[in-house]
Amino acid sequence: MQSKTKIIIVDDHSLFREGIKLLVEMEGLAEVIAEAENGQVFLNLLERMSPDLVLMDIEMPVMDGMEATAKAIAMRPDLKILALTMLSGKDNYIDMIKAGVMGFVVKTSGKHELEKAIKTVLGGESYFSNELLRRIILNSDKHQTYSNQSDDTDNQFTERELEVLQYFCKGMTANEIADKLFRSVKTIESHRSKLLEKSNSKNTINLVLYAIKNKLVEI
Amino acid sequence: MQSKTKIIIVDDHSLFREGIKLLVEMEGLAEVIAEAENGQVFLNLLERMSPDLVLMDIEMPVMDGMEATAKAIAMRPDLKILALTMLSGKDNYIDMIKAGVMGFVVKTSGKHELEKAIKTVLGGESYFSNELLRRIILNSDKHQTYSNQSDDTDNQFTERELEVLQYFCKGMTANEIADKLFRSVKTIESHRSKLLEKSNSKNTINLVLYAIKNKLVEI
DNA sequence: AAGAGTATAAGGGTAAACCCTGAGCCTGAG
DNA sequence: CTCAGGCTCAGGGTTTACCCTTATACTCTT
Numbered sequence: 001m002q003s004k005t006k007i008i009i010v011d012d013h014s015l016f017r018e019g020i021k022l023l024v025e026m027e028g029l030a031e032v033i034a035e036a037e038n039g040q041v042f043l044n045l046l047e048r049m050s051p052d053l054v055l056m057d058i059e060m061p062v063m064d065g066m067e068a069t070a071k072a073i074a075m076r077p078d079l080k081i082l083a084l085t086m087l088s089g090k091d092n093y094i095d096m097i098k099a100g101v102m103g104f105v106v107k108t109s110g111k112h113e114l115e116k117a118i119k120t121v122l123g124g125e126s127y128f129s130n131e132l133l134r135r136i137i138l139n140s141d142k143h144q145t146y147s148n149q150s151d152d153t154d155n156q157f158t159e160r161e162l163e164v165l166q167y168f169c170k171g172m173t174a175n176e177i178a179d180k181l182f183r184s185v186k187t188i189e190s191h192r193s194k195l196l197e198k199s200n201s202k203n204t205i206n207l208v209l210y211a212i213k214n215k216l217v218e219i
Numbered sequence: 220m221q222s223k224t225k226i227i228i229v230d231d232h233s234l235f236r237e238g239i240k241l242l243v244e245m246e247g248l249a250e251v252i253a254e255a256e257n258g259q260v261f262l263n264l265l266e267r268m269s270p271d272l273v274l275m276d277i278e279m280p281v282m283d284g285m286e287a288t289a290k291a292i293a294m295r296p297d298l299k300i301l302a303l304t305m306l307s308g309k310d311n312y313i314d315m316i317k318a319g320v321m322g323f324v325v326k327t328s329g330k331h332e333l334e335k336a337i338k339t340v341l342g343g344e345s346y347f348s349n350e351l352l353r354r355i356i357l358n359s360d361k362h363q364t365y366s367n368q369s370d371d372t373d374n375q376f377t378e379r380e381l382e383v384l385q386y387f388c389k390g391m392t393a394n395e396i397a398d399k400l401f402r403s404v405k406t407i408e409s410h411r412s413k414l415l416e417k418s419n420s421k422n423t424i425n426l427v428l429y430a431i432k433n434k435l436v437e438i
Numbered sequence: 439a440a441g442a443g444t445a446t447a448a449g450g451g452t453a454a455a456c457c458c459t460g461a462g463c464c465t466g467a468g
Numbered sequence: 469c470t471c472a473g474g475c476t477c478a479g480g481g482t483t484t485a486c487c488c489t490t491a492t493a494c495t496c497t498t
Contacts, residue, residue, distance in 0.1 A: 012327060013305070013326040013327055015238070015239065015242070016232075016234075016235055016326060018238065019235060019237065019239055019241060022238060022245060023237060023238055023241060026241060037327070086232070105234075107233070107235060111237050160445065171420070171421065171428055173483095173484070173485090175483090175484075183445090183447090184446075184447055186447050187445075189485080189487095190445080190446075190447075192486085193486075196486085203390065203392065203454090203485075203486080205390045205423060205427055208424055212431065212438060213438065377473090377475090378474095379474075379475065392453095393454075393455075394454075402476075402477090403476075404454095404477095405476085405478060405479095408455080408457095409475080409476075409477080411455085412456080412457075412458095413474095422456080
């Protein structure tokens with residue numbers, strides 16, 4: 001387990017920043033070490049902080065995302081910057097790329113896409129929301145690669161085990177789950193045993209905590 | 220402890236919705252029962268759902284917040300709607316009020332203001348972000364009332380109970396906690412019984428989930 | 439065809455969880 | 469002082485969790 005990715009969020013909407021911060025941290029993606037409401041504030045922060053990645057809004061007052069990106073890259077050439085766009089049509093994506101952003105995520109996309117974008121960019125590759133690509137280049141014959149939906153899940157658990165796990169994480173007992181799934185209690189207990197073994201948990205509570213920490217369930 | 224406030228979030232930016240949802244639910248303010256990406260989707264939802272409050276973005280494609288608000292109020296005159304504004308200058312606040320919104324929160328404000336706004340509106344009063352008021356009316360001599368910072372801590376659990384709860388939330392058994400605290404297992408079981416009763420949980424797993432959801436512990 | 443993996447289920451055992459009652463001790467409020 | 473509430477502990481009961489082994493049937497891969 002390497003140390004957490006350090007992120008700075010730059011957006012003029014505080015509610016959006018706080019939401020993204022929660023999203024990122026809840027997903028265990030990274031640690032938000034700072035927030036900035038415009039490019040100027042962000043550059044000041046950058047002088048004394050070392051983020052691994054920046055989530056940068058493009059439209060901002062005082063200093064917009066493009067200018068901030070260009071100046072930040074001048075300071076830290078290796079800095080990874082992921083742009084957040086509203087797809088309002090006002091953004092100049094080419095110049096943003098020239099300024100040094102590693103990718104774009106449209107704000108209409110979900111957390112799964114944000115997660116994929118962050119991981120991709122941190123891996124050194126560039127990332128572009130498919131929605132954005134569709135807007136810019138229409139003559140693309142590239143297929144959508146959903147290859148790594150979740151290549152990190154070691155397929156540790158089977159589908160059935162995960163299903164049973166969901167119910168345990170809702171606080172249900174083996175008996176209740178057995179009733180729900182029309183199965184024998186012994187069957188559910190078998191699944192639990194496997195779950196305990198695979199997750200290296202001593203009891204069901206530890207199993208549930210494991211599931212929560214590893215985002216195997218929604219709470 | 221009344222049942223949780225049911226909220227619907229209407230905003231075309233999924234990331235924003237998900238963030239707000241997390242914010243609202245993490246703070247224990249309410250339960251987000253649905254999300255909609257535009258006014259049309261929201262009105263469809265409203266036909267079969269009964270939210271206590273709606274967080275409504277003003278600028279949206281397909282059907283904007285004003286139209287959606289007017290139609291929603293026509294359906295449910297008592298529905299509380301809180302508008303989310305970007306302060307872009309394009310919003311017509313007067314007409315939004317005529318449409319039936321109970322208040323405005325600017326997206327540049329923080330979660331504390333959102334929390335205050337939600338509580339105020341649910342209480343039947345209207346709420347307007349001070350920042351918005353400053354924009355519209357400059358000759359206002361109202362003072363900012365930071366009255367209710369956090370009057371919600373019911374002190375539901377005693378210190379000892381909370382201490383025991385921490386250990387349960389680490390996956391320890393009653394026996395292990397008894398050893399740790401140099402107490403009888405029966406004592407720990409007594410504390411657990413009280414915890415189960417007070418949290419209205421059927422078993423320890425539900426108790427742990429309760430503690431996590433209500434942020435009584437760090438996980 | 440053979441083997442691996444999964445889902446199902448059972449028996450039988452110990453430990454723990456859960457529930458109820460009752461009770462002694464201490465402290466702070468009225 | 470009295471009383472309420474919190475912390476401590478116990479007995480005795482039922483239920484569930486947990487662990488072990490074994491076994492059948494199905495699917496997929498080799």
